[in-house]
Amino acid sequence: xxxxxxxxxxxxxxxxxxxxxxxxxxxxxxxxxxxxxxxxxxxxxxxxxxxxxxxxxxxxxxxxxxxxxxxxxxxxxxxxxxxxxxxxxxxxxxxxxxxxxxxxxxxxxxxxxxxxxxxxxxxxxxxxxxxxxxxxxxxxxxxxxxxxxxxxxxxxxxxxxxxxxxxxxxxxxxxxxxxxxxxxxxxxxxxxxxxxxxxxxxxxxxxxxxxxxxxxxxxxxxxxxxxxxxxxxxxxxxxxxxxxxxxxxxxxxxxxxxxxxxxxxxxxxxxxxxxxxxxxxxxxxxxxxxxxxxxxx
Numbered sequence: 001x002x003x004x005x006x007x008x009x010x011x012x013x014x015x016x017x018x019x020x021x022x023x024x025x026x027x028x029x030x031x032x033x034x035x036x037x038x039x040x041x042x043x044x045x046x047x048x049x050x051x052x053x054x055x056x057x058x059x060x061x062x063x064x065x066x067x068x069x070x071x072x073x074x075x076x077x078x079x080x081x082x083x084x085x086x087x088x089x090x091x092x093x094x095x096x097x098x099x100x101x102x103x104x105x106x107x108x109x110x111x112x113x114x115x116x117x118x119x120x121x122x123x124x125x126x127x128x129x130x131x132x133x134x135x136x137x138x139x140x141x142x143x144x145x146x147x148x149x150x151x152x153x154x155x156x157x158x159x160x161x162x163x164x165x166x167x168x169x170x171x172x173x174x175x176x177x178x179x180x181x182x183x184x185x186x187x188x189x190x191x192x193x194x195x196x197x198x199x200x201x202x203x204x205x206x207x208x209x210x211x212x213x214x215x216x217x218x219x220x221x222x223x224x225x226x227x228x229x230x231x232x233x234x235x236x237x238x239x240x241x242x243x244x245x246x247x248x249x250x251x252x253x254x255x256x257x258x259x260x261x262x263x264x265x266x267x268x269x270x271x272x273x274x275x276x277x278x279x280x281x282x283x284x285x286x287x288x289x290x291x292x293x294x295x296x297x
Contacts, residue, residue: 030060220250224258
């Protein structure tokens with residue numbers, strides 16, 4: 001049975017990449033102070049323009065994918081394919097997965113033949129973490145794997161999908177309620193850079209800190225050394241908030257020490273970037289289970 005893979009823009013893969021993979025894309029939206037609303041991604045403006053605006057004080061808010069958009073995309077895909085697999089942004093970070101769930105239910109109510117043909121995967125991942133799972137899903141599809149086998153594989157490896165982040169400006173974490181105003185002020189004064197990861201629940205949580213940008217980048221490298229498992233493949237990805245040189249430096253550090261594939265390096269999209277800010281640096285790879293760094297365990 002044929003199946004079509006759909007994701008959302010929070011995967012931070014470019015439109016060209018998704019086209020080459022034959023993957024559908026449902027965009028989240030960004031709302032600007034001047035009233036303009038744009039689709040997530042950098043189709044209408046460059047990442048540098050977006051992040052420069054943030055540096056100059058621009059504030060943007062974000063909205064999940066509308067369920068009607070998922071409805072239309074799923075319905076169209078099912079005209080040409082037997083099934084649809086949606087590989088989605090963590091439900092702990094966005095209501096987008098819930099929108100996909102509502103669209104699935106609406107389609108099944110409107111057309112009984114749709115029942116069982118739309119499969120949803122809450123990746124508990126963000127940015128290029130979702131992107132790596134999309135790429136893995138496409139590999140399975142292209143090798144002839146069934147949707148059932150592809151889903152089982154993605155569920156198994158998603159537990160091993162490491163996310164390690166650092167940010168350059170604490171004001172965005174404060175604005176999102178992830179740290180207090182006092183901690184943000186003290187951190188900025190002392191040049192403290194937090195280290196964060198996405199846990200097994202799909203939540204972005206702080207797990208450490210480093211003094212200064214250089215040490216925060218080395219902290220990401222140290223987590224790669226500690227957590228990478230070569231038996232799970234050589235793919236890795238880095239997303240960045242308009243700090244390409246830092247992303248390339250981190251990639252080179254990893255490649256100098258480990259036998260890896262060429263990295264995927266992409267800007268953090270406008271939706272995720274609205275909450276993390278310019279200077280965000282995020283590293284994604286398959287390694288030891290994320291649960292080892294879940295404070296709740």
